[in-house]
Amino acid sequence: MTLPLMIFAAGKGTRMAPLTDVTPKPLIRVGGQTLLDRALHQGETAGVGPIVINTHHLGHQIRDHVAGRGIAISDESDLLLETGGGLRKALPLLGAGPVITMNPDVVWTGTNPIAALIDAWDDRMDALLMLVPLAQTHGRRGSGDFSLDPHARLIRKGDLVYGGAQIIRPDRLAEIAEDAFSLNRLWDLLIAGGSAYGLIHDGEWCDVGRPDCIPLAEALLDG
Secondary structure (H helix, E strand, C coil), X not given: CXXXXXXXXXXXXXXXXXXXXXXXXXXXXXXXXXXXXXXXXXXXXXXXXXEEEEECCCHHHHHHHCCCCCCEEEECCCXXXXXXXXXXXXXXXXXXXXXXXXXXXXXXXXXXXXXXXXXXXXXXXXXXXXXXXXXXXXXXXXXXXEEECCCCEEEECCCEEEEEEEEECCHHHHHCXXXXXXXXXXXXXXXXXCCEEEEECCCCEEXXXXXXXXXXXXHHHHC
């Protein structure tokens, strides 16, 4: 199954300041490779296509970085739309049907999360989120996001952290009136309908949202 991939690269990266004063967070290097290239490699290895990246903060740097690689840009330079609004704007570039979305500001060990999501996806699902047990996370502040019922459906609150990768059907984005909004709004609709599921990652994961997370991520990758 070949699915399109949307990489969210439009955020301002305020937690990563001052590094993001001059460099967009997806282009920050961890272990000698940009976060964006790590995410792209996971998608390309899993056979996704087409690939779309949204841009806002220092977006010209991201556009230049991927030039000539067959990647489409969804430009949000006029208005930052958050994850939900950003996905909705990019839909003409992604095509109809389920979409993989990925946050590039994390690193993973273990199975390629995109490949694992594709293998586990089936037609009863409207969303399948990759989740990481809190004990297997690094750089994470605060509690988890979700738990799962016996059928692997999402329940709000618990010790499972959303890892920043999912497959989701975007159809119900049309029900949300705002231009800029979080994908949490769509998740809530799908959770209420019993069609949002979770898959537990088999490796470890690091949030790379702050400067102090970079050495944590590099140590995880070196381990």
